[in-house]
Amino acid sequence: MNLELEGKVVMITGGSKGIGLACAEAFAREGAKVAIVARDPGNLRQAQEQLKGQGVHAFSSAADLRDPESAMRAAQEVQDELGDIDILVNSAGSAKRHPPAELHPQAWRDAMDAKFFTYINTMEAVLPGMVGRGRGAIVNIIGIGGRVASPVHLPGGSANAALMLATAGLAHAWGHKGVRINAINPGATLTDRVQGRLEAESASTGKPVEELRHAMERSIPLGRMAEPSEIADAALYLASARAAYVTGAVLAMDGGLHPLGA
Numbered sequence: 001m002n003l004e005l006e007g008k009v010v011m012i013t014g015g016s017k018g019i020g021l022a023c024a025e026a027f028a029r030e031g032a033k034v035a036i037v038a039r040d041p042g043n044l045r046q047a048q049e050q051l052k053g054q055g056v057h058a059f060s061s062a063a064d065l066r067d068p069e070s071a072m073r074a075a076q077e078v079q080d081e082l083g084d085i086d087i088l089v090n091s092a093g094s095a096k097r098h099p100p101a102e103l104h105p106q107a108w109r110d111a112m113d114a115k116f117f118t119y120i121n122t123m124e125a126v127l128p129g130m131v132g133r134g135r136g137a138i139v140n141i142i143g144i145g146g147r148v149a150s151p152v153h154l155p156g157g158s159a160n161a162a163l164m165l166a167t168a169g170l171a172h173a174w175g176h177k178g179v180r181i182n183a184i185n186p187g188a189t190l191t192d193r194v195q196g197r198l199e200a201e202s203a204s205t206g207k208p209v210e211e212l213r214h215a216m217e218r219s220i221p222l223g224r225m226a227e228p229s230e231i232a233d234a235a236l237y238l239a240s241a242r243a244a245y246v247t248g249a250v251l252a253m254d255g256g257l258h259p260l261g262a
Helices: 018-029 041-052 068-082 105-133 154-177 192-205 209-219 228-239
Strands: 009-013 033-038 059-062 087-090 136-141 179-186 250-253
Touching: 009 018, 009 068, 009 105, 018 033, 018 041, 018 087, 018 136, 018 228, 033 041, 033 068, 041 059, 059 068, 068 105, 087 105, 087 228, 105 136, 105 154, 105 179, 136 154, 136 228, 154 179, 154 250, 179 228, 192 209, 228 250
Parallel strands: 009 033, 009 087, 033 059, 087 136, 136 179, 179 250
Antiparallel strands: none
C-alpha cells in the first residue's frame, strides 16, 4: 500500500525514545524526511545513532516544549533544515503519577505543562504554516488515561482529556483549510512510562511491581502490552493519504481493554 509519505517532512516530538522513536523509524522507512525533537540533547544523540545504524539520517532539535517560544524555535529549525512541515506527530511529555494521598495543587499544574501544553505549543507552532498552504496532518499520541480515570493518574488523565477535546476542536476548526488532526490513545505500551505507572501503583497498593505487571497483561483481552512500533503504524496511517477523510478521530489502542473507547 502506497501511503504517499515519500519526501514528506515529519516533525516528531518525544522522538528520542519510546513511541516517538518508533514513529521516526516508521516514517523514515516510508521515505519521509524525519526530524526528532526532545528536551535532552544526550537522548537525541543516542536516538540519532540508533537511526543511523538503520541507515536513517534524522535532523534533531533540543527544545523544552513546555515553553511556547522553544516550541516555535524548534519548528523553525526543522523548517530551515528540511522544508515546510507536512506532518506533526506529538509524543512528548508525560505527567508524573501520584498515589491519591500524595496529590497536591502543583501536581495538577505540572501535568498540564508536561502533557497538555507541550502538544498545544507545537501545534500552535506548525498550524499557521499548514493552514496557509492548505494541507497538513497532525497526530497526537495521548493515552487512554484521558478516557478512563485511574486513581494514580488523575492529573495526567485530566491533561489527556483536555488534549482530546483540543484535538477534536482544532480538527473541526481547520478541516476546511485542508488540515487533519487526529489522536491515538495507547493503553499499556512497552516503554519506560509503563514502569513509572507500575511503580506508582505499587506505592499505592503495596503490591510488588512484577505482580502488578502480570495482572495488567492478564487483564488485556489480547494478552499483552503493545509494542511501540504498533502505535507508530497507526500514526503512519493517520498521517497518510490513505486517511484523507479521517479527522477529529481518537483511536483507542488498548488491546480491547475498554470496548467502545469506554
